[in-house]
Amino acid sequence: MDFSFSEEQLAFRDMVRRWVDAEAPKDWMRKLEADELNYPFAFWDKLKKAGFFGIGIDEEWGGQGGDIMMQMIFARELARTAGGLLWTWGLTSFAGAKSIGIYGTPDQKQRWLPPMAAGDLRVSMGMTEPGGGTDVLGAMKTFAAKVDGGWRVNGAKMWTTAARVADRILVLARSDKNVEKRHHGLTLFFMDAKSEGVSATLLPKLGMRAMGSCSLTLDNVFVPDSDVLGEPGKAWYMMLSTLNNERIMVGAQCLGAIDGVLEDALAYAMQRHAFGKPIGQFQIIQHYIADIATWQQQTELLLNYVAWLQAKGEDCGVQANMLKMVASENAVKAADLGIQILGGMGYSAETDMQRYWRDHRILRMTPISNEMVRNSIAESLGLPRSF
Template sequence: MVAAANLISWAALSVFMDFDEREEAAILEKAVRDFMQRFPPEYWRRVDSERRFPEEFWRAAGQQGLLGITIPEEYGGAGMGMVEASLAMMAVAGCGGGLPAGDLLMRTMVFGGLVLSRFGSKKVREEYVPRLARGEIICSFAHTEPRAGVNTFDIETRAERRDGGYVVNGQKIWITLAHMADIIVAVVRTTPREKAASRTAGLSLMVIDAKQQGVKTSRIPGMALRPLPSNVLYLEDVWVPEENVLGEVDRGWEYLTQLLNAERISTASISIGVGDYALQKAVEHASTRVVFGRPIGSNQSIQFPLAEAKMELELARLMTRKAAWLFDAGRECAFEANMAAFTAGRAAYKAADRAIQTLGGMGFAEEYDVERMFRDSRLFRTAPVPEEMVLNYVATRVLRLPRSF
């Protein structure tokens, strides 16, 4: 009996530990890398320094089908999952596109495609999803509020019921691309906290038409993600028709957790791409720059940190892949998605930091790209989920330690 039980568990383990690439995934990754030859690192350096939206990339990615990877085929997408989306985000970031290239894929595939096609009404799916897949409209995600901060349950943006829909009032902060968005997926309160059935009830997700009068924005110039600026978003008597509510009213927290898991898998993927690119630049430089008559990369003080960065990126890649695989299988993946985001964010930051050290003074010159990777890699240690909140999650939800807040 014992032997049979062992056999069964080993068989299960070997299925689980199958790391063969799916053929479609390899084809997809190669197609993305070929596509990125049209948008080399110089392109991304320029849009970063000009703080300009990468319009050409956005349009071409839409035409190429890159924005619709997770969007169902019936709405013009490729009908693939987060495993493939993750590979694509790693590849665009890893070819030198860095954070903005990855973010543009994430916002369509996750905030737009995945969420709208899973929870949207027929009208929402038909009106917006095919246009998202083609890169014709831009979607923002409005979650963070100035007062609530990382405490989602303190969200105050209020949606009040009227005939045929909701009137929304409130303020959001840091909303990337809100100034040019066509639609905004917003987290709003539909039932006041004191009247909600539970701690997690009373929130809803809604699709806001961002071109209406009551939607106003003001830019927040910042350190990271320069081609895709963030904004304060003011919502003043904004109209949301009933059919633009995602899923059921008051159950937004359930949908939000799925969205946030997919977002974390995405930011992990983008971080890994950023780290890969920074490391590649460091290795190239370490192999060719000669000081004291030998390549600097022959010094162990240069090569060991790069070896360490490589290992940490590979570990993060493994966890990201597991989280994406669980997500696609419809299984619980919050722990893995959080772990992926945390480890990948740190690995990318360390790789970029070591790349600067390896390049010496040139690490600070824009033309070598690593300062751009360094600035952008820092973001994912703070946003969308700060490291402290991942550690809080693991400590209290996984290890079941008492809550401190």
């Protein structure tokens, strides 16, 4: 079992690291994130100019190619400075390109993948229902009724990030109420975000503020048959194949955040003096930094292992859930210790420790809560289902 990167992967990592330091430094990302009312279009444009939206999209559709390992490397390097603003890239590259690449027809791929690869099509996801949270199936009230030439969709979604600036929204809706099981009768729509009846309202929140999460109202929205992904009624089975990638992406983001936390903690520990010496000479500060470095190593090993399994095509659902749980908890713990190390400056909006904490606290609850992850792991070990 060898997790060493190839020469191509190392060269890609080093290129991305240089680009991030030059084009997306922490102080700029901090200013972008603070502006809750404005989406970070300037950041999007830089990613577009660099061609990064093509990562993971096949060359035949205008992309750069690359497997989950390349996506993981990019996500980690970018999250080191961008934190939660990683999803400026991630929503279109994961939610859009990954979904179209797997579920899309040749015509749909031709329509949507080239503009995604070029950075000309912005994607949002509408999955969570008001009052639903992790219980997506139990709370699903958004309904799609079949009509001539397409569907009429009515309902509401919550935490639909970037919906107010999106070109397309990936919407999960119930299309059949007469089903034996809750995961039957669901359909996935790649909805035109500018359609009549689509309304997005900004939701103020703790972290990733500039991404602009929204409540989404769908009032008799018409979606043509050509914008349905996969077979109607079978969406849940289709989506299962992308869940591991989502958790790996979260793991890479959290690891990148830990990288950023450790980087800043070390710099501050040597710069800041108290009682006549650098605080990095104090044993407790050294212990805090040692803990952060250990969480970094633990997360990196698990991330590389799960990505390696996924790249080989092996079933890694349990391991991907473990990664999501461990990575999100380690990132939050690391950022919290980082705040403690910086003291008052860690609490200040002039530094990034508070941003790393705010941006990653949500990942203990989404895309699936860590409590539900633990339930799933226990069930995989033969224990009875707890929900």
